[in-house]
Amino acid sequence: MSTELQSWNDGKTKERILNYVGSVTDPSQASFVPVEERIAVFDNDGTLWCEKPMYIQLDFLLRKLAAQAERDASLRSKQPWQAAWEKDFDWLGGAVTKHYQGDDGDLKVLLGGILTLSEGQAVEQIESDAGDFIQNEQHPTLGLTYQDCIYQPMLELLQYLQANGFSNYIVSGGGRDFMRGFAKDLYGIPRERVIGSTVAYQYLEGSGGGTIVQKAELDVVDDGPAKSVQIWNTVGRRPILAAGNSNGDLAMLEFAGGPSRPSLRLLVSHDDNDREFDYTAGAEKVLNVAQEQDWTIISIKQDWRKVFPTDS
Amino acid sequence: MSTELQSWNDGKTKERILNYVGSVTDPSQASFVPVEERIAVFDNDGTLWCEKPMYIQLDFLLRKLAAQAERDASLRSKQPWQAAWEKDFDWLGGAVTKHYQGDDGDLKVLLGGILTLSEGQAVEQIESDAGDFIQNEQHPTLGLTYQDCIYQPMLELLQYLQANGFSNYIVSGGGRDFMRGFAKDLYGIPRERVIGSTVAYQYLEGSGGGTIVQKAELDVVDDGPAKSVQIWNTVGRRPILAAGNSNGDLAMLEFAGGPSRPSLRLLVSHDDNDREFDYTAGAEKVLNVAQEQDWTIISIKQDWRKVFPTDS
Numbered sequence: 001m002s003t004e005l006q007s008w009n010d011g012k013t014k015e016r017i018l019n020y021v022g023s024v025t026d027p028s029q030a031s032f033v034p035v036e037e038r039i040a041v042f043d044n045d046g047t048l049w050c051e052k053p054m055y056i057q058l059d060f061l062l063r064k065l066a067a068q069a070e071r072d073a074s075l076r077s078k079q080p081w082q083a084a085w086e087k088d089f090d091w092l093g094g095a096v097t098k099h100y101q102g103d104d105g106d107l108k109v110l111l112g113g114i115l116t117l118s119e120g121q122a123v124e125q126i127e128s129d130a131g132d133f134i135q136n137e138q139h140p141t142l143g144l145t146y147q148d149c150i151y152q153p154m155l156e157l158l159q160y161l162q163a164n165g166f167s168n169y170i171v172s173g174g175g176r177d178f179m180r181g182f183a184k185d186l187y188g189i190p191r192e193r194v195i196g197s198t199v200a201y202q203y204l205e206g207s208g209g210g211t212i213v214q215k216a217e218l219d220v221v222d223d224g225p226a227k228s229v230q231i232w233n234t235v236g237r238r239p240i241l242a243a244g245n246s247n248g249d250l251a252m253l254e255f256a257g258g259p260s261r262p263s264l265r266l267l268v269s270h271d272d273n274d275r276e277f278d279y280t281a282g283a284e285k286v287l288n289v290a291q292e293q294d295w296t297i298i299s300i301k302q303d304w305r306k307v308f309p310t311d312s
Numbered sequence: 313m314s315t316e317l318q319s320w321n322d323g324k325t326k327e328r329i330l331n332y333v334g335s336v337t338d339p340s341q342a343s344f345v346p347v348e349e350r351i352a353v354f355d356n357d358g359t360l361w362c363e364k365p366m367y368i369q370l371d372f373l374l375r376k377l378a379a380q381a382e383r384d385a386s387l388r389s390k391q392p393w394q395a396a397w398e399k400d401f402d403w404l405g406g407a408v409t410k411h412y413q414g415d416d417g418d419l420k421v422l423l424g425g426i427l428t429l430s431e432g433q434a435v436e437q438i439e440s441d442a443g444d445f446i447q448n449e450q451h452p453t454l455g456l457t458y459q460d461c462i463y464q465p466m467l468e469l470l471q472y473l474q475a476n477g478f479s480n481y482i483v484s485g486g487g488r489d490f491m492r493g494f495a496k497d498l499y500g501i502p503r504e505r506v507i508g509s510t511v512a513y514q515y516l517e518g519s520g521g522g523t524i525v526q527k528a529e530l531d532v533v534d535d536g537p538a539k540s541v542q543i544w545n546t547v548g549r550r551p552i553l554a555a556g557n558s559n560g561d562l563a564m565l566e567f568a569g570g571p572s573r574p575s576l577r578l579l580v581s582h583d584d585n586d587r588e589f590d591y592t593a594g595a596e597k598v599l600n601v602a603q604e605q606d607w608t609i610i611s612i613k614q615d616w617r618k619v620f621p622t623d624s
Contacts, residue, residue, distance in 0.1 A: 191548035209570035236503035258521035
């Protein structure tokens with residue numbers, strides 16, 4: 001077997017990945033796919049890095065909300081500032097889980113607060129803040145800085161695909177400009193290949209070339225069927241490989257391949273409470289479809305020899 | 313002088329282009345710009361190809377509207393079907409000129425009709441129709457197929473920049489998916505580097521991977537300050553070189569370079585009634601700014617030895 005994918009255990013999952021990449025890169029096979037069409041799309045939270053006990057970007061934003069409540073006591077009895085101030089991770093994590101189960105109420109309250117953070121901020125500032133944050137701040141339970149919360153086996157997969165002529169894209173419900181602050185350093189993915197949710201932007205004229213600033217309104221919510229649309233908008237091609245972990249990735253996983261190309265659909269299953277977390281909330285539907293359709297389910301427990309880069 | 317840019321006459325304009333590219337690609341100079349930041353953005357209509365007597369895409373759309381009026385006589389007394397049916401180029405061209413002068417009334421009527429064409433259409437169909445159209449249909453007065461209405465000197469400029477490590481993008485008010493149908497063949501610009509106006513899209517689930525179809529509503533109108541925002545959304549970098557020809561390109565031209573990079577701003581001036589067209593309508597403001605700021609104004613009459621690829 002290949003010496004690639006060192007942090008993957010030998011077995012059916014690794015074999016499927018190697019066989020698939022072999023088949024689409026071998027010009028003598030009918031399954032060959034030309035380089036320019038080797039598009040691979042990866043969800044970020046829960047697929048390339050850890051998303052529990054809450055999204056890493058959420059921690060970034062909550063610290064900003066808590067700082068607002070620090071300055072203004074009247075905010076401390078109002079959501080989402082109250083949860084940020086009190087570090088009420090149940091309320092916060094629940095907002096996201098409920099969203100993936102179809103109830104957007106608390107998520108909208110949370111977003112309303114978050115959007116007040118962005119108004120008028122220059123886009124370069126967000127990226128720079130994001131890069132600093134993941135380099136310096138700690139995950140609440142894993143004892144790792146956030147930049148070490150990426151999954152080593154997925155990093156090797158990205159590198160393996162790139163070495164085989166694939167163009168890797170991130171397609172995440174997370175904030176595009178937050179991710180642009182570190183995608184190249186962490187994953188080797190250039191900024192123009194980062195697709196994510198965005199607020200609306202505005203161009204402000206000014207001496208020296210003007211600036212792009214945020215507005216306090218959402219533009220794209222890159223989740224569910226919108227992921228397929230955003231892939232089309234950005235890439236203009238249907239991907240042949242897609243990887244995700246939640247119900248929000250279902251449409252993107254379905255979209256991969258299409259009628260005329262062989263596809264590989266990867267679903268990360270979080271089943272390892274010792275080394276990471278064990279949960280299916282928000283992934284119930286996609287896990288069912290993956291089993292029915294025989295997509296490739298990655299069991300963290302069984303398929304990954306290492307989870308994080310710092311694991312021995 | 314260089315042997316590049318064969319269809320450009322020697323003179324100040326050509327010299328400025330060569331000097332600029334020389335200065336940003338010479339690692340020994342302070343003005344050096346790394347390859348990944350050599351982003352060049354080009355308007356399409358009136359900058360890379362002819363836009364008179366009307367946008368080429370407008371002809372494409374009008375033929376579809378006329379075909380609707382052919383099938384349904386009641387449409388023939390209603391705009392924009394009436395103008396399409398009667399080939400009333402004054403009304404149609406006027407809608408666009410008035411837009412650039414600040415009056416959107418007729419353009420909205422026109423767009424309303426055009427949007428009815430797109431509902432439910434698969435995106436692949438638009439591209440394929442666009443490619444066929446420009447290969448086979450004729451410009452109304454120049455005696456050229458539309459694909460020969462590109463400006464040979466600008467094509468050489470694109471090639472020269474690409475050879476010098478630039479990434480060229482189209483940033484046009486025209487339809488992105490229309491342009492994706494031929495941008496690679498005509499200009500060597502890959503589909504992910506085509507930025508333009510878009511209708512909203514919808515992902516429809518379906519066996520074999522679902523499809524992306526158009527909705528009868530606008531999403532992005534890629535004109536004016538929106539061009540700078542769309543460049544940021546797509547590229548995530550400020551361009552260092554921008555080329556345009558109308559007031560709709562003013563913000564994009566200003567945006568190029570910015571406070572920290574040397575920039576080249578090119579404005580195509582349509583002043584050659586013998587070989588192309590002679591007009592300033594819709595470009596009054598940007599021409600003034602270009603003169604005031606000493607941007608590089610390209611005179612078709614003086615700077616271009618050839619205009620179209622078929623010219624001797």
